[in-house]
Amino acid sequence: MILTIDIGNSNIVFGVYGEDRLLFSSRVKTDPLRTETEYAVLLSNLLAFHDCPAKSLEGAALSSVVPGLTPVLRAAVGLLTDLPVLAVGPGVKTGLDIRIDNPGELAGDLVCTAVGAMEHYPLPAIIIDLGTATKITVVDERRRYIGGAIAPGVAVSLGALTKSASLLPAVSLDSKIKPICGDTAGAMLSGSILGAASMLDGMIDRFCEVIGEAKTVVACGGLAPMVIPHCRRRIILDEGLLLSGLLAVYRKNR
Ligand SMILES: Nc1ncnc2c1ncn2[C@@H]1O[C@H](COP(=O)(O)OP(=O)(O)O)[C@@H](O)[C@H]1O
Numbered sequence: 001m002i003l004t005i006d007i008g009n010s011n012i013v014f015g016v017y018g019e020d021r022l023l024f025s026s027r028v029k030t031d032p033l034r035t036e037t038e039y040a041v042l043l044s045n046l047l048a049f050h051d052c053p054a055k056s057l058e059g060a061a062l063s064s065v066v067p068g069l070t071p072v073l074r075a076a077v078g079l080l081t082d083l084p085v086l087a088v089g090p091g092v093k094t095g096l097d098i099r100i101d102n103p104g105e106l107a108g109d110l111v112c113t114a115v116g117a118m119e120h121y122p123l124p125a126i127i128i129d130l131g132t133a134t135k136i137t138v139v140d141e142r143r144r145y146i147g148g149a150i151a152p153g154v155a156v157s158l159g160a161l162t163k164s165a166s167l168l169p170a171v172s173l174d175s176k177i178k179p180i181c182g183d184t185a186g187a188m189l190s191g192s193i194l195g196a197a198s199m200l201d202g203m204i205d206r207f208c209e210v211i212g213e214a215k216t217v218v219a220c221g222g223l224a225p226m227v228i229p230h231c232r233r234r235i236i237l238d239e240g241l242l243l244s245g246l247l248a249v250y251r252k253n254r
Pocket residue numbers: 007008009010011012027030130131132133153155156172173220221222223
């Protein structure tokens with residue numbers, strides 16, 4: 001079994017694969033102040049909860065966009081097993097031809113979702129990751145990662161709106177949404193969720209004007225199930241995309 005860890009700005013996702021099958025995945029809040037011991041206890045509990053003893057793990061890989069937590073999670077895994085942990089970064093084989101101004105700047109999450117799309121879907125692919133930030137990226141038909149767009153995430157922008165406007169309440173994201181709303185909270189949800197869905201439809205059109213018709217448009221990230229169903233474009237929802245890409249990177253470097 002292979003342990004995969006995706007350290008995002010809001011959440012850390014732990015996943016365990018047996019062969020190609022994701023046996024389980026669990027999302028926990030990212031807390032930069034937690035120690036390696038705390039993360040080790042948390043991980044150990046998750047493994048026990050899913051009947052997966054640490055000694056049955058044969059490998060581990062992580063992707064991180066929070067550099068301060070990378071050594072902490074690596075050390076946490078080290079407290080449970082003596083397996084080395086592969087961290088996605090410069091020097092790691094991905095199979096992607098990274099064609100951007102400064103390839104070293106490309107974060108692990110963007111590498112992993114691109115590899116996941118390249119391994120599992122026809123190219124060219126447009127990849128959407130709705131997390132803390134909304135990322136829209138492209139892998140072309142020659143397996144080249146050619147860049148993309150980064151926008152404020154849906155929850156981040158809703159939070160910023162609440163903070164910046166005295167009369168606007170905090171609203172929680174939920175799925176009952178219509179475009180024209182007579183109440184403030186509903187109107188904010190319409191603007192945030194239908195606004196994000198429309199933005200994605202529009203960005204996909206613009207991306208396709210550059211790359212030609214995409215053979216795949218695939219979405220992942222904690223907020224994808226809330227937004228993607230409202231898009232008019234056909235978009236595949238693949239919540240395991242990042243971890244499946246991370247697993248593929250792990251295998252290429254074994
Ligand atoms: N049910 C929910 N209600 C509100 N916000 C949510 C919900 N689920 C996830 N989020 C938000 O989704 C974002 C996290 O998505 P995720 O893909 O886990 O992010 P990251 O990979 O950046 O850590 C955060 O902005 C978080 O507040």
